[in-house]
Amino acid sequence: MENIQWSDLSFGYIKTDYNVRCYYSNGKWGALETSSSELLNLHIAATCLHYGQEAFEGLKAFRGKDGKIRIFRMRENALRMQSSCRGILMAELPVEKFEEAVLQAVRMNERFVPPYESGASLYIRPLLIGTSAQVGVNASKEYLFVVFVTPVGPYFKEGFKTTPVGIFREYDRAAPHGTGTYKIGGNYAASLVAGEIAHEKGYSAVLYLDAREKKYIDECGPANFFGIKNNTYITPESTSILPSITNKSLIQLAEAIGLKVERRKIPLEELATLEEAGMCGTAAVISPIQRVDDVETGLSYVFSKDGKPGAICQKLYDKLRAIQYGNEPDTFGWTTEV
Numbered sequence: 057m058e059n060i061q062w063s064d065l066s067f068g069y070i071k072t073d074y075n076v077r078c079y080y081s082n083g084k085w086g087a088l089e090t091s092s093s094e095l096l097n098l099h100i101a102a103t104c105l106h107y108g109q110e111a112f113e114g115l116k117a118f119r120g121k122d123g124k125i126r127i128f129r130m131r132e133n134a135l136r137m138q139s140s141c142r143g144i145l146m147a148e149l150p151v152e153k154f155e156e157a158v159l160q161a162v163r164m165n166e167r168f169v170p171p172y173e174s175g176a177s178l179y180i181r182p183l184l185i186g187t188s189a190q191v192g193v194n195a196s197k198e199y200l201f202v203v204f205v206t207p208v209g210p211y212f213k214e215g216f217k218t219t220p221v222g223i224f225r226e227y228d229r230a231a232p233h234g235t236g237t238y239k240i241g242g243n244y245a246a247s248l249v250a251g252e253i254a255h256e257k258g259y260s261a262v263l264y265l266d267a268r269e270k271k272y273i274d275e276c277g278p279a280n281f282f283g284i285k286n287n288t289y290i291t292p293e294s295t296s297i298l299p300s301i302t303n304k305s306l307i308q309l310a311e312a313i314g315l316k317v318e319r320r321k322i323p324l325e326e327l328a329t330l331e332e333a334g335m336c337g338t339a340a341v342i343s344p345i346q347r348v349d350d351v352e353t354g355l356s357y358v359f360s361k362d363g364k365p366g367a368i369c370q371k372l373y374d375k376l377r378a379i380q381y382g383n384e385p386d387t388f389g390w391t392t393e394v
C-alpha cells in the first residue's frame with residue numbers, strides 16, 4: 057500500500073482496508089456492518105449463483121486540489137440500483153442506506169483515495185445479491201448488499217484520445233423488452249463473447265444495434281453512445297440501454313454550454329452525418345470514437361482522422377471532470393463532500 061504508484065494504476069482490483077455490508081432477512085434490512093475480509097460466505101444454492109439475482113453499481117470518489125473528497129451523483133446510483141432490484145425481483149435497498157454505506161466505505165478507506173495530481177480516483181462498487189438457498193426458480197428471500205472500493209488509475213494515461221469501435225450484427229447485448237435497462241451481471245455475461253472478438257480485432261468496444269431490426273444505434277458494451285452535429289447532442293432512445301448517469305450529466309452540461317439535445321432513435325446511416333461521436337460512462341467519462349466499422353458490410357464511419365477528440369467532446373469532458381475534482385463550482389449539486 058505505502059508504495060502504490062497512483063498514476064500507473066489500471067482499472068483493476070487492489071485490496072483496501074474495509075468493505076461495508078448489509079443483510080436483508082425476514083422482510084427487512086439490518087444495520088450496516090464493516091468487514092476487513094474480501095470473502096463472502098455463501099450457500100451453494102444461493103439464487104445469485106444459479107439464477108442471476110445480482111445487480112451492481114459503479115461510481116467514483118475524487119480528491120480535489122483542495123484536499124476534499126467528493127463522490128459523484130451517489131443518489132442517482134442508489135435510485136438506479138433500486139430500479140435494477142425491481143427488474144430482477146430483489147429486495148430494494150433504501151436510498152439512505154445506500155448512501156450511508158458508500159460514505160462509510162470511502163471514509164474507512166480514505167488512505168486509498170488517490171492524490172489530486174495523479175489523475176486517479178477511488179472506484180466504488182456496490183453490489184446486491186440473492187442469498188437464499190433455492191433450487192426451484194424463485195426469487196430469494198434473503199439478500200446481501202456489499203460496498204467495496206478500489207483505487208483506479210487515470211483512464212487516459214497518454215491523454216484524452218479516440219479509439220475505434222465495431223458493429224457485430226450476430227450478437228445482441230439485450231432484448232427490446234429484456235433486462236438491458238438494469239445494471240445486472242447477466243447483461244455483462246451476455247456481452248463477453250462479442251467484447252472479446254472486438255478486442256481481438258483491435259476495437260475498444262462493440263457498438264450494438266437495436267436487437268429487433270438492427271437499424272438503430274443502441275449502446276456500446278459498457279457505455280452509452282452519443283453523437284454531435286449541428287450544435288446538437290444526440291443520444292439514442294431505446295428500451296434496451298442502461299440509463300447512464302454520465303450521459304444524463306453530459307446532457308445537462310451540453311444544454312448549459314448552449315447545445316441542443318435530442319434523445320431519439322439514431323438510424324445507423326446517420327453516423328455518416330455526425331461530426332463527433334463518443335461513448336460515455338463512469339470509467340472514462342467520455343471515450344471519443346475514432347471511427348465505427350460495420351464489420352459485416354465493410355462500411356466505415358470516421359469521426360477523427362488524426363486520432364484527436366472533437367472540440368465538443370473535449371469541452372464536455374473537461375467540464376465534467378472539473379466538477380468531479382472540485383475545480384469548478386458544482387452548480388448542479390452533483391457531488392457529495394465526504
Ligand SMILES: *Cc1c(COP(=O)(O)O)cnc(C)c1O
Binds near residue numbers: 239279299339
Ligand atoms: C454502467 C453502464 C453504463 C454507464 O453508466 P454510468 O452511470 O454513466 O457509469 C452504460 N452502459 C451499461 C451497459 C452499463 O452497465
